Amino acid sequence: MEIFWLIPLFPGASALVLAVLGKWLPKKAVSWLACLSVFAAFLASAVSFFGLLRVPAESLPVVKTLFPWIQAGSFRSDLALQLDPLSSLMTLVVSGVGFLIHVYSVGYMAHDKGYRRYFTYLNLFTFAMLILVLGANLVLMFVGWEGVGLCSYLLIGFWFEKPSAANAGKKAFIVNRIGDAGFLLGIFFIFLTVGSGDFRAINSAVGGGVVTQGMATLIALLFFVGATGKSAQIPLYVWLPDAMEGPTPVSALIHAATMVTAGVYMVCRLNLLFTLSGAAGQVVALVGAVTAVFAATMALTQNDIKRVLAYSTISQIGYMFIGCGVGAYAAGMFHLYTHAFFKSLLFLSAGSVMHALSGELDMRKMGGLRKYLPLTYPAFLVGAIAIAGVPFLSGFFSKDAILTQAFAQGQYFIWALGLMCAVLTAFYMFRLIFLTFFGPERIDPQVKEHLHESPRVMTVPLVVLAFFSVVAGYVGLPVVFGERANLLTRFLEPVIRPEAEGHLSINTEWMLILASVAVALCGIYIAYVFYLRSPRTPHRLVGRFPAVYRLLYNKYYVDETYNAVFVKPLVGGSRAVYDHFDLRVIDGAVDGTAAAAGFAGKALSVLQSGLVKDYALAFLLGVAVFLGYLLF
Amino acid sequence: MIPLGYFIGLSVLLFVLGVAAFFIKRDLMTMFMAVEVMLNAANLAFVALAKSAGSPAGQVIVFFVITVAAAEAAVGLAIILLVFRQKKSIKAEEMRLMKG
Numbered sequence: 265m266e267i268f269w270l271i272p273l274f275p276g277a278s279a280l281v282l283a284v285l286g287k288w289l290p291k292k293a294v295s296w297l298a299c300l301s302v303f304a305a306f307l308a309s310a311v312s313f314f315g316l317l318r319v320p321a322e323s324l325p326v327v328k329t330l331f332p333w334i335q336a337g338s339f340r341s342d343l344a345l346q347l348d349p350l351s352s353l354m355t356l357v358v359s360g361v362g363f364l365i366h367v368y369s370v371g372y373m374a375h376d377k378g379y380r381r382y383f384t385y386l387n388l389f390t391f392a393m394l395i396l397v398l399g400a401n402l403v404l405m406f407v408g409w410e411g412v413g414l415c416s417y418l419l420i421g422f423w424f425e426k427p428s429a430a431n432a433g434k435k436a437f438i439v440n441r442i443g444d445a446g447f448l449l450g451i452f453f454i455f456l457t458v459g460s461g462d463f464r465a466i467n468s469a470v471g472g473g474v475v476t477q478g479m480a481t482l483i484a485l486l487f488f489v490g491a492t493g494k495s496a497q498i499p500l501y502v503w504l505p506d507a508m509e510g511p512t513p514v515s516a517l518i519h520a521a522t523m524v525t526a527g528v529y530m531v532c533r534l535n536l537l538f539t540l541s542g543a544a545g546q547v548v549a550l551v552g553a554v555t556a557v558f559a560a561t562m563a564l565t566q567n568d569i570k571r572v573l574a575y576s577t578i579s580q581i582g583y584m585f586i587g588c589g590v591g592a593y594a595a596g597m598f599h600l601y602t603h604a605f606f607k608s609l610l611f612l613s614a615g616s617v618m619h620a621l622s623g624e625l626d627m628r629k630m631g632g633l634r635k636y637l638p639l640t641y642p643a644f645l646v647g648a649i650a651i652a653g654v655p656f657l658s659g660f661f662s663k664d665a666i667l668t669q670a671f672a673q674g675q676y677f678i679w680a681l682g683l684m685c686a687v688l689t690a691f692y693m694f695r696l697i698f699l700t701f702f703g704p705e706r707i708d709p710q711v712k713e714h715l716h717e718s719p720r721v722m723t724v725p726l727v728v729l730a731f732f733s734v735v736a737g738y739v740g741l742p743v744v745f746g747e748r749a750n751l752l753t754r755f756l757e758p759v760i761r762p763e764a765e766g767h768l769s770i771n772t773e774w775m776l777i778l779a780s781v782a783v784a785l786c787g788i789y790i791a792y793v794f795y796l797r798s799p800r801t802p803h804r805l806v807g808r809f810p811a812v813y814r815l816l817y818n819k820y821y822v823d824e825t826y827n828a829v830f831v832k833p834l835v836g837g838s839r840a841v842y843d844h845f846d847l848r849v850i851d852g853a854v855d856g857t858a859a860a861a862g863f864a865g866k867a868l869s870v871l872q873s874g875l876v877k878d879y880a881l882a883f884l885l886g887v888a889v890f891l892g893y894l895l896f
Numbered sequence: 897m898i899p900l901g902y903f904i905g906l907s908v909l910l911f912v913l914g915v916a917a918f919f920i921k922r923d924l925m926t927m928f929m930a931v932e933v934m935l936n937a938a939n940l941a942f943v944a945l946a947k948s949a950g951s952p953a954g955q956v957i958v959f960f961v962i963t964v965a966a967a968e969a970a971v972g973l974a975i976i977l978l979v980f981r982q983k984k985s986i987k988a989e990e991m992r993l994m995k996g
Contacts, residue, residue, distance in 0.1 A: 872994065872995060873995060874991070874992035874993060874994040874995030875988070875989060875992060876927075876988055876991070877988060877989075880918060880919070881919070884915065
């Protein structure tokens with residue numbers, strides 16, 4: 265219990281060692297150090313978790329103040345870490361999934377020349393993410409928040425020789441800056457109204473009526489702007505699909521399981537603020553629901569296996585925000601937790617497919633891989649079933665919890681959007697499965713020669729993640745299995761107060777469950793019809809609705825629109841300012857100073873005749889003037 | 897007993913002569929000698945004032961001045977010699993290398 269503040273130190277220290285000494289360490293030592301440090305963090309998280317179970321709810325959160333960090337006037341911020349059920353859950357997910365992905369990376373990155381650099385960044389990321397979730401005040405959380413953003417940038421642009429990767433990294437960084445501006449403004453307003461960034465102080469101030477409802481709405485919306493940046497929601501989601509330029513395990517760890525869900529964690533951390541505001545929650549739910557459907561439709565037509573998963577991630581995070589927005593923060597966290605398993609499983613399986621196909625990403629050049637990849641295929645299938653919401657797998661329970669809560673809160677529109685997204689999710693995931701693993705083989709003959717299942721260091725993490733994708737949901741059983749069946753909600757109760765809504769009748773609950781099962785199976789069936797039974801159907805549909813297809817295939821032209829509306833004018837404006845102000849005014853001022861000095865020197869150099877007598881005369885006159893002044 | 901004013905008068909006369917010679921003469925050697933005259937004019941004022949004030953400090957300073965003047969003469973003459981070797985002339989107005 266007391267050791268929880270050590271959790272981030274293990275990967276942090278390892279990152280430091282790798283950064284300084286990595287060049288001289290053998291590859292094997294790098295792998296062991298990187299993986300074991302994250303495993304140590306996982307063990308410490310587990311020990312802290314079990315310790316936390318014995319701590320009475322009144323004495324939560326457990327805060328460890330390491331030292332006063334910033335002190336200026338009335339502003340004070342400590343370097344303090346806190347452990348409560350919410351952060352404990354996050355540390356388990358981050359270090360647990362992180363460890364598996366580290367192990368997987370040992371195999372995946374084995375032949376990369378940036379092996380040591382990769383693990384340095386990956387360890388640094390784990391460190392920053394753990395700081396983010398353990399920080400006891402907003403300032404420290406912001407440090408973690410920016411730290412993960414930095415690592416995300418470094419790892420997206422990991423193969424920076426490729427211009428597309430370098431650009432994707434920059435895009436992610438710049439888009440996140442916009443969100444971070446919102447986050448920072450939120451922190452400023454919190455300090456203005458509460459006078460402290462400490463989460464305990466914020467919660468007691470919000471609970472004690474210090475913050476007015478209008479102020480709470482403003483602050484909550486500013487924080488949500490930060491969340492839309494980091495968690496890739498409308499309107500700032502555009503960086504995530506491009507982020508797939510990074511190595512696949514990075515996509516799994518940072519851009520699926522942990523970092524992109526930081527926004528959800530932040531909303532849950534400040535749940536009292538969002539609940540007080542009311543209106544902000546409504547915005548969160550609406551943005552989440554619209555993003556969920558919007559991203560899911562874009563996933564329908566993509567041919568790049570990782571991009572489908574990227575849009576799927578955006579869509580699933582939208583789900584989490586639906587949960588948070590309707591006041592079911594525990595349900596949002598539940599989906600975050602199950603999503604971490606099945607989405608990283610899907611990404612790692614996709615990585616395994618790429619590994620087998622010498623880096624091929626285009627699903628049109630796959631097909632029939634089922635028999636070549638006897639381990640990857642079932643793993644991928646488990647992930648797809650879990651995310652589609654088929655009963656008895658983890659995704660089903662968490663998705664159902666969110667939809668039920670949305671319905672119970674009377675948010676029928678949001679619920680309908682969620683249900684629609686569920687159909688689309690099931691459809692595009694099974695489209696992916698059918699195109700990749702079933703049907704005729706469309707593989708390049710050259711690639712086919714090297715076709716092989718991945719090494720064990722990669723498949724074992726897949727098996728473990730697949731196991732958790734199946735069972736992780738059983739900690740959050742729906743109400744139909746008993747009032748107290750949802751262990752996760754009960755565990756999170758000290759942080760997230762249970763929703764105050766009137767409970768639905770058991771019959772309605774069953775109806776809702778049946779509805780979500782029906783839409784999931786329906787989506788899978790449509791995918792089966794489209795891509796297995798009569799593969800001509802998609803072409804006929806495209807022929808019938810070419811405009812719709814083009815719109816979806818080009819992702820609603822959002823990138824192009826942003827480019828025209830924001831990027832172009834900004835670049836043009838900067839260029840104009842550069843040409844007219846920088847070059848003329850600023851450079852003019854600098855050059856003018858130099859020219860003035862030169863001119864003055866030239867004018868005064870007349871006095872410097874080089875004749876010793878002139879100098880002596882000046883000297884004499886000077887002495888005479890000086891003496892005259894002294895005497896008279 | 898010669899009054900102090902006479903000494904001071906002689907000292908001023910010597911100094912003005914030195915200054916005039918420095919500005920009028922054109923070869924380095926004579927200008928150098930003019931400087932020596934000015935130094936000794938100052939020395940004379942020092943000893944005269946020291947005597948009338950009854951303090952040995954002025955006389956001590958004169959010894960310093962003489963020492964410095966000796967050193968200066970050594971360096972100055974060496975420079976003039978080198979200049980002459982270079983230019984075959986010791987005319988002051990021909991040395992304008994430092995003109996700005």
